[in-house]
Amino acid sequence: MATDDFYHEVHLNLNVRGLKHSATLRINEYSNQLISEGKKVYKLGLGQSPFPVPDIVVQGLINNAREKDYLPVKGLPALREAISSFYYRHWGKKYLVENIVIGPGSKELLFLLQLCYYGELIIPTPSWVSYAPQAKIIGRNIHWIATKKENFWRLTPAELDKICRHDPKKPRLLILNYPSNPTGYTYKNEELIELAAVARKYKVVLVSDEIYGMLDHKGDHHSICTHYPEGTIISGGLSKWCGAGGWRLGALAFPKSLSWLADALSVAASETFTSTSAPIQYAAVTAFEPHPEMDFYLERARKILLHLGQYCNRILNEAGINNAAPHGGFYLFPDFSNFRNKFLQHDIFDSETMCDKLLESAGVATLPGSEFGCPPSVYTLRISYVNFDGRKAIDAAVTETVDDLFIEKYCPDTLVAMKEIVKWVSAL
Numbered sequence: 001m002a003t004d005d006f007y008h009e010v011h012l013n014l015n016v017r018g019l020k021h022s023a024t025l026r027i028n029e030y031s032n033q034l035i036s037e038g039k040k041v042y043k044l045g046l047g048q049s050p051f052p053v054p055d056i057v058v059q060g061l062i063n064n065a066r067e068k069d070y071l072p073v074k075g076l077p078a079l080r081e082a083i084s085s086f087y088y089r090h091w092g093k094k095y096l097v098e099n100i101v102i103g104p105g106s107k108e109l110l111f112l113l114q115l116c117y118y119g120e121l122i123i124p125t126p127s128w129v130s131y132a133p134q135a136k137i138i139g140r141n142i143h144w145i146a147t148k149k150e151n152f153w154r155l156t157p158a159e160l161d162k163i164c165r166h167d168p169k170k171p172r173l174l175i176l177n178y179p180s181n182p183t184g185y186t187y188k189n190e191e192l193i194e195l196a197a198v199a200r201k202y203k204v205v206l207v208s209d210e211i212y213g214m215l216d217h218k219g220d221h222h223s224i225c226t227h228y229p230e231g232t233i234i235s236g237g238l239s240k241w242c243g244a245g246g247w248r249l250g251a252l253a254f255p256k257s258l259s260w261l262a263d264a265l266s267v268a269a270s271e272t273f274t275s276t277s278a279p280i281q282y283a284a285v286t287a288f289e290p291h292p293e294m295d296f297y298l299e300r301a302r303k304i305l306l307h308l309g310q311y312c313n314r315i316l317n318e319a320g321i322n323n324a325a326p327h328g329g330f331y332l333f334p335d336f337s338n339f340r341n342k343f344l345q346h347d348i349f350d351s352e353t354m355c356d357k358l359l360e361s362a363g364v365a366t367l368p369g370s371e372f373g374c375p376p377s378v379y380t381l382r383i384s385y386v387n388f389d390g391r392k393a394i395d396a397a398v399t400e401t402v403d404d405l406f407i408e409k410y411c412p413d414t415l416v417a418m419k420e421i422v423k424w425v426s427a428l
């Protein structure tokens, strides 16, 4: 064999062959190229909190900058204690400290979880971009469940039952994310009760990805762990509600019945990332403890996201774009199917082309619904409505009322971007 053959992609592991860089990166690069050509681009592609990390948590990091030792693999005991108490305060469920695992972001933990649990992955369409590629890398089967726009793209108990009753004993891992990335919609408590009943019937291991939970716009987030405690693993972290995506801190909380899975994951963690950054873990304790300052920060963040989400939704609805106001987080997931005929006349046959044309013509960067598992021919987009100065807005919300005028004053670019979308689609 010639030497060159050793340096050839035929040696790529089959599981990673054909995987592309995430669409977020692609759109970002394309946006930067347009910006370098002197074009104005509204960046609504990136799912990052616009708000600063709360001062009290930053101070925690400053105070602990000298922490330099490796910490236990599962994480700093004081932090796991704080997270256990946090869930107990919110949901009245006791997650044992030894069953809480801290990692460098929940993404990494979800990957290791899929690696350790031998079961088929079940995810509703649309779902967050990384669940399926992670399963593919590991070599797990992926079962997408199609959802309906009329149900706000959420999984129904009947849809879940239909999948499970096929082979009732098959081990399955269901990831339910609410409030949702990409849709911004969430489940009501009654809906969680019904889904929990189906999950229990088939002993589905349920990962409740509540990374946007504290950003439920009305502060009314419910967790399915209260209805299916024995089978629910809660996934969370600092990235979204604490504005600290770059800090890389996530956590999984396992019920007693799944202690063995927490232990297995900890072994995998010990052979991969070892433990999460020590200063970050010390600082995170503050974020999970009860502090009036944290409550006030969250109250303002939610109000801004609520009013901005509603305002954006109105602009889209008035132009005939199908959408409903989001319930939490900072995403919108409009459906442009009303414009299908116009799109077809302009050779726009799928959501990816729609997304590219919108960026080229209107300078608005979004992500196509196909990236989240939606059929490409369904004209959906994920809009991340975070292109405003979050520090200025959250500081102003200390003294100013958050209403439409506030939104116009502090989030002008987001509103302009919505109007650009409307202008583009109307002019086709």
Ligand SMILES: Cc1ncc(COP(=O)(O)O)c(C=O)c1O
Residues within 6 Å of the ligand: 047, 104, 105, 106, 107, 108, 128, 177, 180, 181, 209, 211, 236, 237, 238, 239, 245, 248, 249, 250
């Ligand atoms: C739904 C969802 N889950 C998990 C993650 C991972 O977050 P992190 O790894 O920052 O904890 C994200 C990040 O965008 C997300 O949107």
